Amino acid sequence: MFESLSERLESAFKQLKGEGRISEINVASTVKEIRRALVDADVNYKIAKDLTDKIREKALGEKVLTAISPGQLMVKITKDELAELMGGTEAELELKANPTVILIAGLQGSGKTTFSGKLANFLKTKKNKKPLLVAADIYRPAAIDQLKVLGEQIGVEVYSEPENKNAVQIAENAIKQAKANGNTVVIIDTAGRLAVDEVMMAEVANVKAAVKPNEILFVVDSMTGQDAVNTAKTFNDRLDFSGVVLTKLDGDTRGGAALTIRYTVDKPIKFVSMGEKLDTLDVFYPERMAQRILGMGDITTLxxxxxxxxxxxxxxxxxxxxxxxxxxxxxxxxxxxxxxxxxxxxxxxxxxxxxxxxxxxxxxxxxxxxxxxxxxxxxxxxxxxxxxxxxxxxxxxxxxxxxxxxxxxxxxxxxxxxxxxxxxxxxxxxxxxxxxxxxx
Structure with missing residues (x-):
């Protein structure tokens, strides 16, 4: 995860090795390399510049203690600023309603259906909830079958109406079923497309208007880089979603989406999903992610x-x-x-x-x-x-x-x-x- 970015940042900090103090010259050189590393990781140039300007300003305003080298100080400042860029603190799901309705949206292939299964497993095993999965993708029979397989693996009921081609009706009927059966959370897996189009956006907007979800989670493939950020902005303009889910972080991703999606849409990243196993879902902690990017490990998550x-x-x-x-x-x-x-x-x-x-x-x-x-x-x-x-x-x-x-x-x-x-x-x-x- 973020191997290339981590290596580039490490190389930037090496420029301060052996330096006895922070100066305009060595900070400028280090910050320039940090900015290059971020841009190469698919971070928007303006965002990279804003971030490195803050790092530069803080570094020049700090006094280096004898126990801390300039390089160590720069790593700490960069870690703090990266964490702030990604949201600062973790954002929890709103689960007070009974049932809590969670709408899952995103492009086809982003991992929505797998995430829906992982989220149901997470809520069942870690939050002691009784979830109901809803197959509201009316275009792909395979999506319904996939959700049923996932539901069987984790022991969670799946609501579907294979013959019904009205996603709004399916969602409304599922919530009635949840209330009758005592389900405390309803997770609605909606249809996606290979690219944003009006039919898809209108359909998911109609589902939102009908069921008034407590949470709308936008699922995005991290490997699509800056395109993921642009897609998130389009969805947010239409749906005003409550949080982001980053999938495929274990792939060959450069990291730009994870670093800048919060900055662009001003919505928190709530989960990160890696792999196909249904227990590989983690709450997103900005500071822990910043530590991992900087090669500092993440012993807390371990x-x-x-x-x-x-x-x-x-x-x-x-x-x-x-x-x-x-x-x-x-x-x-x-x-x-x-x-x-x-x-x-x-x-x-x-x-x-x-x-x-x-x-x-x-x-x-x-x-x-x-x-x-x-x-x-x-x-x-x-x-x-x-x-x-x-x-x-x-x-x-x-x-x-x-x-x-x-x-x-x-x-x-x-x-x-x-x-x-x-x-x-x-x-x-x-x-x-x-x-x-x-x-x-």
Missing amino acids: VERAQAQFNEEQAKKLEKKIRQNQFDFDDFREQLQQIKKMGNLKDLMAMIPGVGKAIKDLDISDDAFKGIEAIISSMTPAERSNPDLIDGSRRKRIAKGAGKDIQDVNQFMKQFEQMRQMMKSMNKLGGKGMRGMPMR
Whole structure:
């Protein structure tokens, strides 16, 4: 995410390396490079100039403390200004009405339907709501089918009228259904087009007028760059939406849309969506995003994702097994599966401060754990629960069953044993080491 922009900004800050103080000359040179980096990332020139003028003004007005270098000071000022450009603070959904009606709008291919499923899952699992998904795209039968598949995956009801070609009627009937069934949130997935046209805009405007939604979320593909900003302005002029959703941020995006869409339409970015998995939806935090752009990591989001996957009961059970030196392959596989649910592996690692730069050129596949899982799956239940049973002949059988070389199995077994020994040594400390570990 934003790799090119991050590299360019890092290069700009390097100009201050070794400088003892802030001066007109070194600030001007650094700010010029920051502006170039932003424009190359598809940020509108006027916005880039306004931003860098603020950075320059603040930098020249600051006194550099002995504990902070000019480069560190410039990074902090840039982070603060980027966060402010993107909205400053997070914007929450308005969920007080019962039912709360959320209208989803955007171009075809922007990821509206997938986002609708993710939002329903988010509201169900994290906000304890009872959502109803509404298939109001009357032009694409595939959109209705897709929404039904997503609804089944997350256990959320989908309302549809495949034969009805009146989107307003469908939306109105869905709200009646929601009230009758006790749904607390209604998410209406509307039709899109490949480009903005009057038929689409009129239809979604009519749906808005009929159901008076509490929230209108405009879904935009981040990979379309500045075009995304222009499309957002067109939709906002017609719909006056309440928030923006950025999709495909895990793609090869230059970042311009994320940085400037708030500035252009004066509406908050509420969510960012990455990948196809239905639990990969994050609330948009401007300061955290600014930190990630500047290569500072995002440890807060990483911890929140981990906490969402590891509950306290599981953690206590695992800690007890580790204390008793009973950690086995079933436990190990369960931990791998929990990590995979947290999202894209490379993206997760990039959230760790200082790691993003180190792994930027590495090809880290989401299938990285498949080989290990295949090896574990080739074991018998007895072998998984008692690793000490696995001798040379069993390793050959496991390798054959997993489609792996015996060397792969030997290496994995060695690494697993090293991990068990480390856990055992921590136990010998009287449990003090384990009690100090955050097991959530």
